[in-house]
Amino acid sequence: MTLRNDATTRELVTWGLLNASRIGILLVLFMPLVVTSSTLFPFIVGKAIYARIMIEVTFGAWVVLVLVAPEHRPKRSWILIAFGVWLVASIIAGYAGVSLQRSLWSTYERMQGIVDLAHWAGFVLVAGSVFRSVNDWKWLLSINLGVSLFASILGLGQNFDIFESNLLGTDARIESTLGNATYIGAYTMVNIFVAVALIALSWRQSKSPTPAQDATPAATSRAARRRRKRSSRLQSQTAQFDWIPFARAFWITAIVIELWTLWLTETRGALIGLGAGAVGFAAVYSIWGKIEQIRKASYVIMGLVIAVLLLFILARATSILDPVIERSTTLSRVATIGPNDESLKGRVTSITAGLKGYVEKPIFGWGPENYLIAWGKHFDAESGVQERFDQAHNKLVEELTTKGAVGLITYL
CATH class of the missing domain: 1.10.10 (Arc Repressor Mutant, subunit A)
Structure with missing residues (x-):
């Protein structure tokens, strides 16, 4: 009886610490929405303090978790090793540099430095330890996408005078809760790629062959593993709710709204990065990709980007497109890219x-x-x-x- 009680207590403690660590990681993702009007650099200082506090509390819970339940210790990962080596190199560079204090703590205007980097190393370590399955990461990335979508909606709302607040920036370009149009541009660009990846992943999983369709020995072993993992789901398939269509609708909505936001930030670097990333992905997938629909979409993406590039060259070389460019501040900014910019x-x-x-x-x-x-x-x-x-x-x-x-x- 005592052994059973001890096992039950350990399971409850493990469950509590694991979920506390997961909730802490998810709460860190809300950092972009934090604005502190009472501090210097209200769009920066509050975010950094909030993130560091959440990471420290979460890291503490995670340390207790891995002591109580060693099975939750992080697995060997080259990403973690590379991050650790980079952190060590940064520390050495700080000591060898011209101002150790600045290297450690940065400035109020930036709130970066070695201390901040160490916090994010802890964040990556804990996240990789408590979110392990593909479904775990789909939820994590979807919540992060939801935060970026909300920040985009706030920026659009102020841009179109639906509401007004100094906490959403004061520039004509969309700044939202990040206080800088360039930051919003980069933030939305990354999350657009995240949304596209989630859609492609869900499509790939839905198109994967069933065990009966794939009879090779290697595939049979993979199929057996899939059957074991999905046995409980297959047994209750008729009663299970299919959330994939709703998730895809959410991801597509995020792409549309964040593309709109990115355009209105007028951030040329982010727009160029989006195009370059799209072409890179499309080129690779058109050669090695296996899902026919995504391959066709890749050809369309490459065609669209090439067309935009040709239009840019035409706009620089002639005045044919001037009436169109003059109607859009974003196009006007893009058209000025050149040696004299x-x-x-x-x-x-x-x-x-x-x-x-x-x-x-x-x-x-x-x-x-x-x-x-x-x-x-x-x-x-x-x-x-x-x-x-x-x-x-x-x-x-x-x-x-x-x-x-x-x-x-x-x-x-």
């Missing part, structure tokens, strides 16, 4: 200064979050650029300058 000039100047800084400190760099110091020393004052760059606006150059060759290699 002030934003591009600033970034080129920043990257040049960063590369000069790398040459001076090539092994471990200037230290995380010390890019401003390297930029200030090597900035070309005669370039005419007025903007101050505390970041490179190019992740590879940022890593190379602040963490040297060691940091860039471990990052890649």
Whole structure:
């Protein structure tokens, strides 16, 4: 009786700690919605503090979980190993850099640094440990998609004067709860890809062959494993609710609204990234993909992107499309991309200064979050650029300058 009670108690404690860890990870995903008007940089400081507190509490619960139930310890993962090596390289670069304090804590304006990176390493460790199955990750990513969808709706609402709040930014471009149109552009771009991946995954699972259709020895063993995993579901198939159509509707809705939001952010880099990513995926899938419908969609995507590229070249070379471009601020911004674009000039100047800084400190760099110091020393004052760059606006150059060759290699 005592042994049975002990086992039951252990199961209850494990269940509680596991779900507490999962809830903590999910709560971190709501960070983009946090805005603290009472702090410096209200769109940044509050988010960082909220995320760090949630990660620390969740990590504490997870540590107790793996002590009580060792089966929930993280499995060996090259992603975790790579993240850990990058974190160690960042720490070494911080100690070898020009300002350890700045490397550790960053600034109120950025709230990054080694301390922040260590928190996100803990987040990845716990998430990979308590969310293990494909269905677990589908739920996790769908909730994250829901948060980004809500942020997009808030931004659209203010853009069309449905409601007004300083907590959603003050620029003509959509800023929403991130306070920066560029951030919203990148955020929606990533989540569009996430939604597309979830749709493709659900389609692939629905099109996978049944055991009777696939009789090869290897497939038979896979089929046997699938039968064992799905036995309980198959036994109650008639009574089970099919949520896939509703999930797909949600994912498609998210894609449409976030594409709309991305367009209204007028973020050229995110739009170019979306097109490049779509073409890359479409090209790979058109060669090695197995689902015919997705392959056909890949051809359509490549055709559309090529058509947009040709239109861009036409707009740059002639004035035929000027009446259309003038009606859209997004198209106007995209059409100005070129050597004379002030934003591009600033970034080129920043990257040049960063590369000069790398040459001076090539092994471990200037230290995380010390890019401003390297930029200030090597900035070309005669370039005419007025903007101050505390970041490179190019992740590879940022890593190379602040963490040297060691940091860039471990990052890649």
